[in-house]
Amino acid sequence: MPVVRMLQHLVGQMLLQGPACGCRTSALPARFPGTSRWHIPADANFHSASLSETDQPRVLITGGLGQLGVGLANFLRKRFGKDNVILSDIRKPPDHIFHSGPCIYSDILDYKNLREIVVNNRITWLFHYSALLSAVGEANVSLAKAVNITGLHNILDVAAEHSLRLFVPSTIGAFGPTSPRNPTPDLCIQRPRTIYGVSKVHAELMGEYYYYRYGLDFRCLRYPGIISADSQPGGGTTDYAVQIFHDAVKNGKFECNLKPSTRLPMMYIDDCLRATLEVMEAPAESLSMRTYNISAMSFTPEELAQEVLKHIPEFQITYNVDSVRQAIADSWPVSLDDSNARKDWGWKHDFDLPELVTTMLNFHGSDTRVAQAN
Numbered sequence: 001m002p003v004v005r006m007l008q009h010l011v012g013q014m015l016l017q018g019p020a021c022g023c024r025t026s027a028l029p030a031r032f033p034g035t036s037r038w039h040i041p042a043d044a045n046f047h048s049a050s051l052s053e054t055d056q057p058r059v060l061i062t063g064g065l066g067q068l069g070v071g072l073a074n075f076l077r078k079r080f081g082k083d084n085v086i087l088s089d090i091r092k093p094p095d096h097i098f099h100s101g102p103c104i105y106s107d108i109l110d111y112k113n114l115r116e117i118v119v120n121n122r123i124t125w126l127f128h129y130s131a132l133l134s135a136v137g138e139a140n141v142s143l144a145k146a147v148n149i150t151g152l153h154n155i156l157d158v159a160a161e162h163s164l165r166l167f168v169p170s171t172i173g174a175f176g177p178t179s180p181r182n183p184t185p186d187l188c189i190q191r192p193r194t195i196y197g198v199s200k201v202h203a204e205l206m207g208e209y210y211y212y213r214y215g216l217d218f219r220c221l222r223y224p225g226i227i228s229a230d231s232q233p234g235g236g237t238t239d240y241a242v243q244i245f246h247d248a249v250k251n252g253k254f255e256c257n258l259k260p261s262t263r264l265p266m267m268y269i270d271d272c273l274r275a276t277l278e279v280m281e282a283p284a285e286s287l288s289m290r291t292y293n294i295s296a297m298s299f300t301p302e303e304l305a306q307e308v309l310k311h312i313p314e315f316q317i318t319y320n321v322d323s324v325r326q327a328i329a330d331s332w333p334v335s336l337d338d339s340n341a342r343k344d345w346g347w348k349h350d351f352d353l354p355e356l357v358t359t360m361l362n363f364h365g366s367d368t369r370v371a372q373a374n
């Protein structure tokens with residue numbers, strides 16, 4: 001019947017257009033104690049964060065004691081105030097982190113605990129960093145499924161239930177061997193072969209589904225391998241590019257677990273954290289999509305070693321290839337096309353390879369070592 005078809009068409013349009021058109025689409029998800037069924041609050045409002053223009057966001061970071069979370073907390077605290085940013089994890093924080101601002105226990109697999117934290121602290125923005133990375137994920141697939149998939153479901157539900165603005169990082173690992181690799185565009189075939197990659201594609205799609213279906217303000221960046229000076233990587237394929245600096249300064253040599261010619265996209269942590277805040281602060285109307293590639297540089301272990309050699313002339317690199325990590329790296333992009341991020345919200349990286357190496361070695365005190373060696 002024409003009227004039915006017209007209604008179907010209208011509903012279809014509303015779903016496709018999503019909340020930018022100002023329409024509410026349908027039932028909103030909320031979980032309540034003692035039941036796993038959806039409940040539909042009549043007065044629910046799922047549009048963006050429920051803070052006024054003048055308020056600072058109240059931020060929760062999950063998985064905050066890994067490689068990236070502490071840096072993110074420090075960065076956001078400078079902007080929003082120390083007490084407005086809560087770091088959470090299932091690990092025990094070292095003293096200096098515990099005393100640097102709010103730091104609490106939160107297991108993302110415990111939905112009630114998550115909801116209690118969000119309610120008690122009037123959270124408005126959530127940065128979801130908990131995950132098992134690519135190499136550790138392959139070593140423990142069932143835990144990776146639980147944390148990266150079930151945990152993500154809890155995060156999406158709590159964020160939708162409480163109208164949070166939600167950031168979930170994705171990764172170059174969300175692409176696979178059948179994706180175009182050089183450069184890899186935002187929209188292309190995504191058939192990753194790791195549980196980490198599969199869970200991140202799932203996160204991208206689920207976040208975008210919640211955005212279109214429920215109006216959840218979901219924002220996602222595909223990070224390259226991130227290189228940080230003052231935190232250790234959590235078991236990924238790009239970890240070598242962090243460890244090389246520690247070993248170069250401490251021992252003057254490094255054993256690399258990837259082949260010398262393995263080219264991967266990489267980024268210095270300051271660029272990564274700035275991109276994360278910039279996309280969270282971008283006006284909704286500037287975002288033509290909800291998941292963006294971001295890019296800074298691509299290099300091989302050989303090229304990184306050459307750059308280190310300019311600072312530490314006696315540095316030596318050897319190779320002892322880890323077949324699991326190598327297979328993962330060989331299936332990942334060589335470079336990312338981030339032109340949409342640059343066009344939509346003005347993304348621009350600051351650090352290329354030479355600045356990265358100088359900054360990392362300065363942090364680790366290579367000057368002292370070179371001076372001693374001379």
Ligand SMILES: NC(=O)c1ccc[n+]([C@@H]2O[C@H](COP(=O)([O-])OP(=O)(O)OC[C@H]3O[C@@H](n4cnc5c(N)ncnc54)[C@H](O)[C@@H]3O)[C@@H](O)[C@H]2O)c1
Nearest residue numbers: 063065066067068107108129130131169171223225226234
């Ligand atoms: N570091 C990178 O190079 C990189 C690149 C791309 C994307 N990312 C993404 O950025 C995010 C942060 O990465 P990272 O390098 O800091 O990871 P990481 O492995 O160093 O830290 C992850 C944290 O999650 C915590 N965690 C594990 N299970 C948990 C649970 N049940 N509840 C709460 N927390 C739990 C861990 O204790 C750990 O501190 C991840 O989602 C990762 O996929 C990182």
Ligand SMILES: C[C@@H](O)[C@H](N)C(=O)O
Nearest residue numbers: 133134171236237238
């Ligand atoms: C690239 C990224 O997702 C992570 N550093 C890993 O190697 O698993």
